[in-house]
Amino acid sequence: MEYISTRGSAPTLDFRAATLAGLASDGGLYVPAKWPQMSADEIRALAGLDYAETAVRIMRPFVEGVLTEDELRELCRAAYGRFSHDAVTPLVQLDHRHWLLELFHGPTLAFKDVALQLLGQLFEKFLAGGDTNITIVGATSGDTGSAAIEAVAGREHIQIFMLHPEGRVSDVQRRQMTTVLAPNVHNIAIDGSFDDAQAMVKRLFGDEEARSQVTLSAVNSINWARLMAQVVYYFYAAVRLGGPDRAVAFSVPTGNFGDVFAGYVAAQMGLPIAKLVVATNVNDILHRALTRGDYSAGTVTATATPSMDIQVSSNFERLLFDLAGRDGAAITGMMGEFDRNRAMSIPADMLAGAKGLFSSASIDGDTMALALRWAQEKGGQIIDPHSAVGLAAARALEIDADIPVVTLATAHPAKFREAVERATGVRPPLPARLGNLFDREERYERLPGDYEAVKAFVLAEAARG
Numbered sequence: 001m002e003y004i005s006t007r008g009s010a011p012t013l014d015f016r017a018a019t020l021a022g023l024a025s026d027g028g029l030y031v032p033a034k035w036p037q038m039s040a041d042e043i044r045a046l047a048g049l050d051y052a053e054t055a056v057r058i059m060r061p062f063v064e065g066v067l068t069e070d071e072l073r074e075l076c077r078a079a080y081g082r083f084s085h086d087a088v089t090p091l092v093q094l095d096h097r098h099w100l101l102e103l104f105h106g107p108t109l110a111f112k113d114v115a116l117q118l119l120g121q122l123f124e125k126f127l128a129g130g131d132t133n134i135t136i137v138g139a140t141s142g143d144t145g146s147a148a149i150e151a152v153a154g155r156e157h158i159q160i161f162m163l164h165p166e167g168r169v170s171d172v173q174r175r176q177m178t179t180v181l182a183p184n185v186h187n188i189a190i191d192g193s194f195d196d197a198q199a200m201v202k203r204l205f206g207d208e209e210a211r212s213q214v215t216l217s218a219v220n221s222i223n224w225a226r227l228m229a230q231v232v233y234y235f236y237a238a239v240r241l242g243g244p245d246r247a248v249a250f251s252v253p254t255g256n257f258g259d260v261f262a263g264y265v266a267a268q269m270g271l272p273i274a275k276l277v278v279a280t281n282v283n284d285i286l287h288r289a290l291t292r293g294d295y296s297a298g299t300v301t302a303t304a305t306p307s308m309d310i311q312v313s314s315n316f317e318r319l320l321f322d323l324a325g326r327d328g329a330a331i332t333g334m335m336g337e338f339d340r341n342r343a344m345s346i347p348a349d350m351l352a353g354a355k356g357l358f359s360s361a362s363i364d365g366d367t368m369a370l371a372l373r374w375a376q377e378k379g380g381q382i383i384d385p386h387s388a389v390g391l392a393a394a395r396a397l398e399i400d401a402d403i404p405v406v407t408l409a410t411a412h413p414a415k416f417r418e419a420v421e422r423a424t425g426v427r428p429p430l431p432a433r434l435g436n437l438f439d440r441e442e443r444y445e446r447l448p449g450d451y452e453a454v455k456a457f458v459l460a461e462a463a464r465g
């Protein structure tokens with residue numbers, strides 16, 4: 001499989017190079033040159049397979065030419081063997097038509113583990129035996145940081161530097177990062193906001209001097225391999241609910257449009273999906289874009305669902321690319337306009353193409369809390385606020401009564417236990433596998449909100465590693 005950039009002028013890469021590169025050199029995002037197709041028979045044949053084997057069948061065409069099927073299988077077994085539930089992403093029934101797809105049984109209790117555990121394996125495989133060392137630098141407001149650190153801790157040829165805003169992530173989130181003591185893990189608490197930390201990371205990626213000293217790599221959801229890994233659970237869930245002979249709808253709590261884009265890919269590959277519901281909180285750029293073509297960034301409002309407090313959804317560009325007939329020049333023009341004005345409008349004909357598959361809803365805090373209580377009272381489940389945004393959108397949806405609706409449960413409720421307790425009166429306990437999180441030693445560097453200080457630290461530590 002070859003990978004092309006959404007902006008049309010970066011070199012075409014194979015799967016290995018696209019995985020290691022992250023962003024394309026023309027500022028675009030890598031996508032497969034074509035969507036592989038699965039026939040109804042091939043999808044039916046997934047019915048008896050476990051998660052790792054399903055993953056092999058779905059991802060095989062995307063890695064072709066770079067990994068053999070056996071190599072892919074070995075990586076999938078290693079990645080998904082670390083999940084605490086044998087089904088990896090089990091389905092839970094809430095009522096006669098609503099289901100939860102629990103994506104939080106990985107090491108850090110958020111759905112990002114499903115993709116990052118595999119990405120960690122891929123990085124190690126691609127770097128093994130060579131003399132390239134990569135330096136991963138990222139900023140996190142919570143979930144991405146711990147999942148990325150868990151995925152690469154102790155791996156050879158990789159150093160990871162994770163910036164978090166000091167005092168602005170929860171104790172559980174901070175400790176999940178800072179108690180990982182592997183020598184290749186470097187946590188940095190920045191005196192400043194998440195946006196300050198993010199801005200420093202972006203500046204570092206554009207810094208010629210830094211780039212001449214280290215090979216920088218990104219693990220955020222612009223990385224194609226992450227999306228590829230997420231396509232798997234759409235097939236896995238749909239097949240268990242009667243697919244491909246029965247269409248299924250999915251409701252997806254959305255921030256950066258990564259997870260829901262994976263659902264779009266599943267549909268392009270041939271999985272019958274009746275609807276993909278883009279569920280946002282009050283930060284509703286995607287809801288406005290999909291209903292009115294109004295793609296304009298406002299200011300971020302802090303909510304009880306911090307992983308969705310996003311104004312600009314990077315992966316939306318991948319959908320626009322398809323809607324524009326894969327015209328890289330058109331996307332370069334549109335995204336250029338967006339970068340200049342923080343706003344653009346999506347042409348009506350492009351939007352019409354999206355409306356068949358996607359619908360959307362913006363869910364406020366009260367509606368989210370109502371959905372949390374509904375899951376507790378009607379479905380017997382304590383869920384997390386992000387999942388509750390998805391469930392609220394799923395329940396608001398008008399869709400044929402014979403179509404099962406699956407809400408993606410993106411985080412374990414214990415990760416956001418204050419908000420869960422406020423809505424339900426129940427304080428979810430931390431799962432046993434995190435048991436002594438609060439007794440473990442923490443290690444992290446505290447730095448001022450000053451770019452030069454952060455850069456100097458990263459370069460010095462990377463050189464030592």
Ligand SMILES: *Cc1c(COP(=O)(O)O)cnc(C)c1O
Binds near residue numbers: 111144259260308
């Ligand atoms: C990252 C995250 C999301 C949003 O996922 P995207 O792929 O960015 O749309 C939703 N819920 C939780 C708990 C997350 O960590």
